Amino acid sequence: MPFPTSDVLAAFGVHLRVRGLGQTLAERHPELAHRIEVTDTAPFYLKVDLDGKRGVVLAHVRFPYTIMWGITGPDLASDNSVWPLETTDEALADAVHALVTAQLTGAPPPSPWRWHESERSDLTELADLLDAQGVTVRRVAAGNVYSLQGPAYAPELVTPSQPVPHVDATVDGHEVRISLKPRLGWMVDLWCPEPEVDLWTRIDLNGTLGRPLSPVPGVSRAALSVDDLAELIGDGPRAWEVEDVGDVQDESADGLGYQDLFLTVLGQLGTFGFTDVYEGDTEDPLRSEHFHIVLHRPEKDLSAPALKALNGEAAAAGDDVPKRLMVITRSGLSKPAAAFADQAKAFVFQLDERTGRLTGLHARAREVLLPRDKPDCQ
Template identity: 45%
Template sequence: MLIERHPELTHLVDLPSTEPLYLRVKLSSEKSTMLALTKFRHSFAWAVVDPVLHTGPSVWPLDTPGEVLVDALHAYASAYLTGSPVPSPWRWQESELSEITELADHLDGRGIRVQRVVAQNRYRADGPFYEPHLTIADRSAGAYAEITFPDAEVRVSLKPHLGWIVDMYAPEWDIWSRVDIGWSLGHGISPRPGGRLQDFPVSVVADLLSAGRKAWQIHEAWETPEVSQPRHASQEALFTLAMPSPMTLDELFSDSTSRPQRRTGLQDIVEAVLGQLTTFGFGDVSEGDGDAPIRSDHFHIEWRHQAKDISTSEMQRLNGVAAAAAASEEVPKRLIVITSGGISRPASAFADKAKAFVFYLDRKTGRLGAHNARAQEVLLPRQAPRNQP
């Protein structure tokens, strides 16, 4: 297939008759690029070895079409033979051009270091070049690029539902915060996270990122540390959240006049949820009152403390409540649900279709998780960038 698709390499192709089996293109007496089925600890993957020393292999899943593998091999071989860089999208270990590879090309052309691009190919080799290990990016992270600036580490994602999401990592605190694209470009604080591709083309996002940290408007970071894993003293001073002893949400959201000793716990939970929603990029949320602990002009926020899973009919009812709440207002309201219970799979799918966000509340820590795809897209990354310790 390699010879058929790229006949100019025919005289350079080498296929051994004994194991280990590999497909090699001999580029000089000392340099080669090759394709081999490779074991990474407990997993197998295809690896295309770059002829340039001290660089990791390009790694591809086992079900990658043969045409993609031989074209990747050709891209590395022809780049070396012509003395030119590996072309896009192959240089990003992708087989198809996309908005993310286009963004990476823009930034790389301006001298900004793009650490990795992840779109269709979720496989990457990490670690030292002489002993790489396989990592597989979670599909819920969407397509993204990880970028290193002199004073920041940034992940730029293009989410299916929300569009552009820009997150910045602060190594001194080991936390992520979110860049508001619209706000940064002078459009005001966005009521919801993300920025649509049709509103913010690739070139606009590239210009904003190229301007550097001074040009970014960043939502204040809020961290809810796990009770069992306190951070070091300097972080505790900034982000300590005094969580109450475990209780049911029936107790937590019961009438405060009958349980005055619980009022501090309720306030802590509300502050934790409000802080996280603000950090995620819900720009118009604010503290409310007892009937509506958190208010928003663009979202109707429902608090649920039932133990049983949310059903499709219940999700439809809550969505109707949100619509009714905005019936007399100019701005239609979407739904945010905060629940300590579960949700059925059909109800989660309906919530995505209704453009609602359903968050799971861990009442022991105050931390929010995701119960549907839209909520998953707004969560901050949980791990440091690959080039951080």
């Protein structure tokens, strides 16, 4: 008797998982037990019957380069969702139950399931509050960062390049992304469709709230409640203070001159929310009262000892209080140096001298960057 092929074993594994999901759904939501159907032949799927003809289906869905769990309703108007393969059986069962209940009752799925999330969080709470104000919430990406776009008959999988927890919403025709960064807190980015170039800029939360400016981007979760943030977003664009747009053209064939290079860097830092970085002179083109800014030109990646030495210089540079370190480098950053940069609350950016674009070289620096992808609705 020949040993089963890998394809046969994989299919059998899917069959066992689907049967297990059916059992979990029946145990967690026994009122649906009589409606559950599980196929015994390929393609394997779980179906919850609605009326003898239509149903809600849970099955593997193949996309280019990956496979996901897909939960689909009985028609094209259903609020379908996708979930990573590692999603727990309990979460998938509850997601199916939420969609089935919505179909049977005619009410929308409850939060957090209506946002395709399996657990409540600050972001699902924010989405609930925005929705109650009439704001169109298009997407919540917290525990489940995957979503669908395009027509229901041919959906495309949206996989964020930087899966930072966020809410995408449309406010008075303007697209905003509200992010909760692990180290820097709340940031709100505004999509600015321009005639020749589409780009993001950032809303100045402290300025909008009438608070003193902070030299560091972001507002901590402790300093801005979800309720206050929802009210601020709901007030709309006329109430927002927006940072100046620091545009970067990646197609600059001839590169930038010295002055234009640092004006481009300065514009980006201002857009990120570094409020006290300003133009200096030829020797020190960037200055700040809060940061000790170092231009690192060697080609060799910065090591942890080198970065610690620069951090010591920053601490000694302040007159009354130590300054924090910001490094603009043409090279990279070693892993130990990146870990130290996060620990020291420094910011290290790599500079593309051809275009002036800044790239974050460690977690804290990456958190201040603007989104690079367009809103899903574009």
